[in-house]
Amino acid sequence: MDGSKQIPGMCITVLLLSVKCKEVSSREKCQESKSLRPTISVKKMDRVLCPGEHGEENGSVMEHKTIPWQIFPVLSDQQSQGVELVLAYAVPILDKKKTSRLVKEISAVYPLEGQQHLKRVRACTDKASPHPLEMLICLAKPGKEKAEGLHTLSELLPDKQVDCCGLGEPFLVHVPAHPPLTRMQFEEAKFHWPTAFHEDKYVTSALTGHLFSKEEKVKMQTYMKQAIWAAQQGAEKGMKAIGAVVVDPATEAVLAVGHDCRSSSNPLLHATMVCIDLVAQGQGRGTYNFKSHPACSVSSLGNRDPSASKAIRAGTVRKFESRDNGLPYICTGYELYITSEPCVMCAMALVHSRIQRVFYGTASPDGALGTKYKIHTRQDLNHRFEVFRGILEDQCCSLIKDS
Numbered sequence: 001m002d003g004s005k006q007i008p009g010m011c012i013t014v015l016l017l018s019v020k021c022k023e024v025s026s027r028e029k030c031q032e033s034k035s036l037r038p039t040i041s042v043k044k045m046d047r048v049l050c051p052g053e054h055g056e057e058n059g060s061v062m063e064h065k066t067i068p069w070q071i072f073p074v075l076s077d078q079q080s081q082g083v084e085l086v087l088a089y090a091v092p093i094l095d096k097k098k099t100s101r102l103v104k105e106i107s108a109v110y111p112l113e114g115q116q117h118l119k120r121v122r123a124c125t126d127k128a129s130p131h132p133l134e135m136l137i138c139l140a141k142p143g144k145e146k147a148e149g150l151h152t153l154s155e156l157l158p159d160k161q162v163d164c165c166g167l168g169e170p171f172l173v174h175v176p177a178h179p180p181l182t183r184m185q186f187e188e189a190k191f192h193w194p195t196a197f198h199e200d201k202y203v204t205s206a207l208t209g210h211l212f213s214k215e216e217k218v219k220m221q222t223y224m225k226q227a228i229w230a231a232q233q234g235a236e237k238g239m240k241a242i243g244a245v246v247v248d249p250a251t252e253a254v255l256a257v258g259h260d261c262r263s264s265s266n267p268l269l270h271a272t273m274v275c276i277d278l279v280a281q282g283q284g285r286g287t288y289n290f291k292s293h294p295a296c297s298v299s300s301l302g303n304r305d306p307s308a309s310k311a312i313r314a315g316t317v318r319k320f321e322s323r324d325n326g327l328p329y330i331c332t333g334y335e336l337y338i339t340s341e342p343c344v345m346c347a348m349a350l351v352h353s354r355i356q357r358v359f360y361g362t363a364s365p366d367g368a369l370g371t372k373y374k375i376h377t378r379q380d381l382n383h384r385f386e387v388f389r390g391i392l393e394d395q396c397c398s399l400i401k402d403s
């Protein structure tokens with residue numbers, strides 16, 4: 001095998017970061033001197049070699065040949081819920097030669113506004129029926145049929161706009177209330193009544209586990225291992241065992257490594273908040289001093305070409321944002337790998353910092369990215385991002401259990 005191809009992702013990352021740190025050190029000093037914030041002592045990433053990675057230069061490629069976890073997208077409720085059904089009137093088509101005319105006339109009377117996903121005609125589900133086709137007439141009024149009984153065809157189509165010749169007597173049927181958003185919903189929906197389906201291939205790929213290549217999963221696992229290492233460092237100091245890293249997917253550089261640092265004097269320093277602040281520090285800003293937490297580290301973020309950002313997909317409202325100094329707005333285009341699902345505060349901080357993707361290992365009871373809320377999918381927020389769970393889930397779960 002070609003030895004050069006066996007260099008683990010961590011080594012490449014460290015090499016990249018070493019170069020970057022040297023290139024921007026003078027700019028950093030300049031920014032620090034201009035900053036009104038307290039002086040911040042931040043360790044450079046080239047010092048951060050996670051213990052889990054120390055002995056991996058020779059063995060990690062072999063280790064990563066099998067990926068012992070599955071990754072799942074955390075979709076919106078609309079995408080992940082079951083198919084909601086409503087009652088509708090349908091009729092058998094007795095003379096299928098008249099189908100075209102009947103569709104035209106009935107559509108003019110009942111255009112099914114807001115229900116364009118419903119097909120007007122379906123093949124009869126009862127194979128023994130002498131009438132092979134059935135036609136949707138209109139939605140039923142909830143409760144009315146129960147009180148007044150089933151409407152007849154002449155009651156549903158009282159005027160002369162429709163020549164009812166060729167139609168049988170109406171019956172009630174459950175139809176999907178909304179257009180299916182995923183293939184799973186489509187399969188369920190068509191069991192009740194056929195619908196149109198504009199498949200989102202990206203979502204289908206994510207749901208079927210084909211969105212990420214094996215090589216990408218190996219890198220993702222490396223990043224999560226760094227987050228686990230950070231969590232362990234924090235736990236050794238009595239912190240909650242939660243760790244996180246921020247990665248720039250365009251360069252594959254790890255920009256920040258942090259762990260939970262909350263204390264009675266600063267209860268807000270959850271791992272996510274730590275990492276966002278570290279990224280801000282790398283951009284010459286930031287608020288907190290992590291001098292007493294050596295595992296919390298940042299890389300300098302200069303020289304990032306905004307056009308190098310990979311295509312931002314799905315729900316992200318704002319496009320790549322940059323400040324006057326050419327640096328991205330905090331986490332724009334970046335990815336967070338975190339051992340546990342972030343809480344509401346952290347999820348909102350991720351919205352405000354414009355994160356592109358979040359990968360968390362295990363769910364949290366108060367989690368805001370799938371468990372209790374789905375902050376990342378809210379239509380009333382001005383930024384949305386993708387969320388995936390499951391990378392090294394067992395190890396991430398053990399961190400919490402063991403702490």
Ligand SMILES: [Zn+2]
Nearest residue numbers: 270342343346
């Ligand atoms: Zn939090």
